[in-house]
Amino acid sequence: MLKTLLIIGLGGAVGSMLRYLTSVLVNKYWSNHFPLATFLTNIVGCFLIGFLIGILEKNHLAEGQLKWFLITGFCGGYTTFSAFGYENIRLLENQNLALALGYIALSVLIGLLAVWFGLFVTKL
Numbered sequence: 780m781l782k783t784l785l786i787i788g789l790g791g792a793v794g795s796m797l798r799y800l801t802s803v804l805v806n807k808y809w810s811n812h813f814p815l816a817t818f819l820t821n822i823v824g825c826f827l828i829g830f831l832i833g834i835l836e837k838n839h840l841a842e843g844q845l846k847w848f849l850i851t852g853f854c855g856g857y858t859t860f861s862a863f864g865y866e867n868i869r870l871l872e873n874q875n876l877a878l879a880l881g882y883i884a885l886s887v888l889i890g891l892l893a894v895w896f897g898l899f900v901t902k903l
Contacts, residue, residue: 786844790852798857824858828865 798820805816831849835841854861863886870879 783844783847786848787852787855790848791856792852794853794856794858820858821860824854824861825864827857828854828861829868832865 801820801823802816805819809815828850831854832841832846835843835846835849840846867879867883870876870882
């Protein structure tokens with residue numbers, strides 16, 4: 780268990796650093812109201828989680844330590860939106876359209892409300 784935690788932590792550190800570098804690079808060339816750095820990070824993260832899981836499954840490595848490093852660690856550190864995207868694809872693949880749409884809607888709406896509420900609480 781400790782070894783797995785260290786592997787996930789290392790992957791998360793690499794993902795977090797890459798996320799920061801992505802933001803620095805994008806913000807250097809784009810200064811607009813649209814949060815392009817976060818948007819690109821989320822889209823790239825979604826591509827990466829799909830690509831990496833596909834490669835791991837194709838090579839029968841989906842249950843090993845490499846999965847913990849790349850998927851939970853790296854992709855999780857880079858963006859948790861990638862996990863959200865992957866989970867919804869799996870729901871859709873299993874013909875759970877209503878559950879996927881509910882998950883998407885609730886995640887976005889309740890997530891926005893939670894951010895608003897967190898900001899509200901700090902102003903009390």
